[in-house]
Amino acid sequence: MSTLVDQLATVVQRPKRADAARNFDALVEAARAVFAADGAGASLEEIARRAGVGIGTLYRNFPTRDDLIEAVYVGEVEALVVAAAATEKLPAEKALGAWLRRFVEYIGTKHALIEGLNRESTVFAQCRAVMYGSGEPVLARAQAAGAVRDDVNISDVVRLVSGVAAVAVDDDAQRQRLIGLALDGLRPVG
Amino acid sequence: MSTLVDQLATVVQRPKRADAARNFDALVEAARAVFAADGAGASLEEIARRAGVGIGTLYRNFPTRDDLIEAVYVGEVEALVVAAAATEKLPAEKALGAWLRRFVEYIGTKHALIEGLNRESTVFAQCRAVMYGSGEPVLARAQAAGAVRDDVNISDVVRLVSGVAAVAVDDDAQRQRLIGLALDGLRPVG
DNA sequence: AGATTAGCGGAGGGCGCCTCCGCTTCGCAA
DNA sequence: TTGCGAAGCGGAGGCGCCCTCCGCTAATCT
Numbered sequence: 001m002s003t004l005v006d007q008l009a010t011v012v013q014r015p016k017r018a019d020a021a022r023n024f025d026a027l028v029e030a031a032r033a034v035f036a037a038d039g040a041g042a043s044l045e046e047i048a049r050r051a052g053v054g055i056g057t058l059y060r061n062f063p064t065r066d067d068l069i070e071a072v073y074v075g076e077v078e079a080l081v082v083a084a085a086a087t088e089k090l091p092a093e094k095a096l097g098a099w100l101r102r103f104v105e106y107i108g109t110k111h112a113l114i115e116g117l118n119r120e121s122t123v124f125a126q127c128r129a130v131m132y133g134s135g136e137p138v139l140a141r142a143q144a145a146g147a148v149r150d151d152v153n154i155s156d157v158v159r160l161v162s163g164v165a166a167v168a169v170d171d172d173a174q175r176q177r178l179i180g181l182a183l184d185g186l187r188p189v190g
Numbered sequence: 191m192s193t194l195v196d197q198l199a200t201v202v203q204r205p206k207r208a209d210a211a212r213n214f215d216a217l218v219e220a221a222r223a224v225f226a227a228d229g230a231g232a233s234l235e236e237i238a239r240r241a242g243v244g245i246g247t248l249y250r251n252f253p254t255r256d257d258l259i260e261a262v263y264v265g266e267v268e269a270l271v272v273a274a275a276a277t278e279k280l281p282a283e284k285a286l287g288a289w290l291r292r293f294v295e296y297i298g299t300k301h302a303l304i305e306g307l308n309r310e311s312t313v314f315a316q317c318r319a320v321m322y323g324s325g326e327p328v329l330a331r332a333q334a335a336g337a338v339r340d341d342v343n344i345s346d347v348v349r350l351v352s353g354v355a356a357v358a359v360d361d362d363a364q365r366q367r368l369i370g371l372a373l374d375g376l377r378p379v380g
Numbered sequence: 381a382g383a384t385t386a387g388c389g390g391a392g393g394g395c396g397c398c399t400c401c402g403c404t405t406c407g408c409a410a
Numbered sequence: 411t412t413g414c415g416a417a418g419c420g421g422a423g424g425c426g427c428c429c430t431c432c433g434c435t436a437a438t439c440t
Contacts, residue, residue: 017406020418041231043396054420059398115305119358152371155360160368163353168309170345178350181342185375207437210387233427244389249429 015061024061026051032072040069040116069116070123076110077127084134093147095138097183100161104179107165114166131158149188157186205251214251216241221258222265230259230306259306260313266300267317274324283337286328287373290351294369297355304356321348339378347376 014024030051034042044065048058062068083102087095107114117124132154139157142148164182169175204214220241224232234255238248252258273292277285297304307314322344329347332338354372359365 017417019406045396056420060418152367156364156367156371159357159359159364160354160371163355163357163368164350165353166356167349167353169349174346174349177342177346178353181346181350181375182372183375184379185371185373189374207386209437235427246389250387
């Protein structure tokens with residue numbers, strides 16, 4: 001379906017031989033669980049154990065820790081792309097807010113994983129491009145409807161909201177208040 | 191001078207014996223340098239080597255990595271308190287913006303250190319209290335002047351701006367744009 | 381000066397990182 | 411089906427870091 005998402009699988013690729021492909025999947029699944037439990041600094045040997053493979057196999061498929069983190073992260077980005085597509089039904093002035101709220105909710109729970117992400121990597125750059133590509137039409141629609149000022153671009157919007165998503169909050173009410181403030185900053189001036 | 195800052199030194203305390211006090215200072219100074227170079231995950235043995243003391247001495251003074259990170263962090267907070275005090279000369283509607291811009295600039299460079307900070311620690315809580323205490327009058331002044339909406343508190347403001355400070359940006363122009371958006375969100379509605 | 385005791389520091393056990401290479405098993409072709 | 415070459419496996423082992431423990435050193439007190 002989405003050609004955006006298809007770009008993501010290019011760097012670390014799933015091996016073709018049946019046993020190797022099984023191991024690859026087991027590793028990504030184990031990594032998802034262990035990173036969620038212990039954060040991005042989790043033991044790779046623990047991940048290999050959990051996946052039922054040797055540590056050598058982990059390193060053959062994912063030469064660096066970053067490669068493994070990224071493999072998990074790609075899945076998260078795909079979910080955001082789907083969420084952006086889902087806002088098409090909403091009116092233009094509501095769609096951007098809805099997507100961004102979803103964004104914050106999603107990123108907020110994956111905070112530990114994202115902190116461990118190498119922001120210079122190719123995969124990360126691709127993920128960013130894909131995310132921008134999916135959010136851009138939502139922003140453009142809001143701007144065309146006059147709900148959002150014209151002098152911001154999708155990169156500004158995503159980063160402003162990323163900041164709000166990452167910061168620690170007392171409770172959900174404060175998080176909502178912060179998102180509200182950020183969105184108010186996006187409204188046309190005057 | 192500021193009673194706010196004085197609260198900060200209470201948890202990890204500097205030993206009284208002359209040699210021990212020297213070692214303590216050398217450790218904090220070495221930690222500042224090594225954390226800045228290698229991030230919060232830097233080797234503690236490297237810090238001890240750099241300070242010219244045994245690893246045992248490091249652990250006696252700073253039983254956990256967090257204790258050492260916090261000792262460095264306290265210095266950063268003190269600088270922000272000074273910056274808040276320095277805005278007193280500015281007009282009410284400029285002072286908050288000035289302080290927050292300073293805040294972002296400062297926190298932006300110490301990003302790696304702050305990521306490693308344990309947000310549940312007593313010292314961190316004290317630092318937060320001190321920072322809020324020094325920023326609160328600046329905010330109140332801006333609100334009294336009608337430059338900032340009344341339904342936000344200092345915690346909202348600091349966290350909104352913390353988010354902007356922590357996020358990665360393309361260049362300084364984008365950072366300025368993001369701060370501008372966040373500050374626009376703080377203006378009175380209507 | 382001698383006694384007291386706070387403080388020193390590094391050896392050592394444990395763990396995680398990562399490489400290397402002999403062994404296994406897959407998948408193809410006959 | 412069988413045989414073979416290559417792709418893939420996995421764990422031993424070397425290294426660095428974490429942290430504790432305790433015999434030794436030297437600062438301070440009298």
